[in-house]
Amino acid sequence: DAGITQSPRHKVTETGTPVTLRCHQTENHRYMYWYRQDPGHGLRLIHYSYGVKDTDKGEVSDGYSVSRSKTEDFLLTLESATSSQTSVYFCAISSTGRDEKLFFGSGTQLSVL
Amino acid sequence: EDKVVQSPLSLVVHEGDTVTLNCSYEVTNFRSLLWYKQEKKAPTFLFMLTSSGIEKKSGRLSSILDKKELFSILNITATQTGDSAIYLCASPGDGTASKLTFGTGTRLQVTL
Numbered sequence: 001d002a003g004i005t006q007s008p009r010h011k012v013t014e015t016g017t018p019v020t021l022r023c024h025q026t027e028n029h030r031y032m033y034w035y036r037q038d039p040g041h042g043l044r045l046i047h048y049s050y051g052v053k054d055t056d057k058g059e060v061s062d063g064y065s066v067s068r069s070k071t072e073d074f075l076l077t078l079e080s081a082t083s084s085q086t087s088v089y090f091c092a093i094s095s096t097g098r099d100e101k102l103f104f105g106s107g108t109q110l111s112v113l
Numbered sequence: 114e115d116k117v118v119q120s121p122l123s124l125v126v127h128e129g130d131t132v133t134l135n136c137s138y139e140v141t142n143f144r145s146l147l148w149y150k151q152e153k154k155a156p157t158f159l160f161m162l163t164s165s166g167i168e169k170k171s172g173r174l175s176s177i178l179d180k181k182e183l184f185s186i187l188n189i190t191a192t193q194t195g196d197s198a199i200y201l202c203a204s205p206g207d208g209t210a211s212k213l214t215f216g217t218g219t220r221l222q223v224t225l
Contacts, residue, residue, distance in 0.1 A: 033210075101161055104156050
């Protein structure tokens with residue numbers, strides 16, 4: 001299995017609180033991605049990174065920010081969580097950006113009450 | 114906007130049956146189509162297809178791509194209860210990153 005660790009595995013929080021999810025990889029891969037998975041929508045890209053301090057928005061980026069200060073860590077922050085952000089969040093990595101399969105972490109189940 | 118559509122949404126079969134899962138796509142500057150299996154946690158990679166008509170095979174699973182008709186199928190023969198999962202197909206969009214657009218998945222349940 002690819003060396004990807006997501007933390008926390010589960011989190012329950014209240015509306016309006018900030019939340020940070022962490023993705024840590026030991027593969028030294030250049031590209032990292034955050035997806036969310038919801039029933040009826042499948043996996044949707046939130047943000048991705050193509051190097052340290054290089055990030056860009058995905059399909060559903062509103063309400064989320066990311067940071068990548070080291071190759072191995074990619075943080076996803078919900079500045080003020082809302083109930084619509086209740087979801088399962090997956091981090092993924094790839095070594096190149098062209099024709100490359102993604103390896104996924106085990107996910108974080110986030111519930112916003 | 115890139116689009117990937119899977120059918121059926123869900124499927125219940127008996128162990129030993131053969132199943133075919135469908136994936137159609139509309140993707141700008143198509144490069145590849147990928148299949149993943151998702152059990153309880155992380156999606157795990159099954160196949161990546163780039164050329165039409167060339168079957169990829171792994172044990173009882175196989176997949177093929179038709180770039181003219183813009184679809185792919187995933188076949189599972191002699192299904193087992195361990196094949197119960199959500200099967201996802203996806204395709205990367207244009208650009209330098211592998212930003213996958215996923216279908217909503219087919220939930221397969223294999224019963225005894």
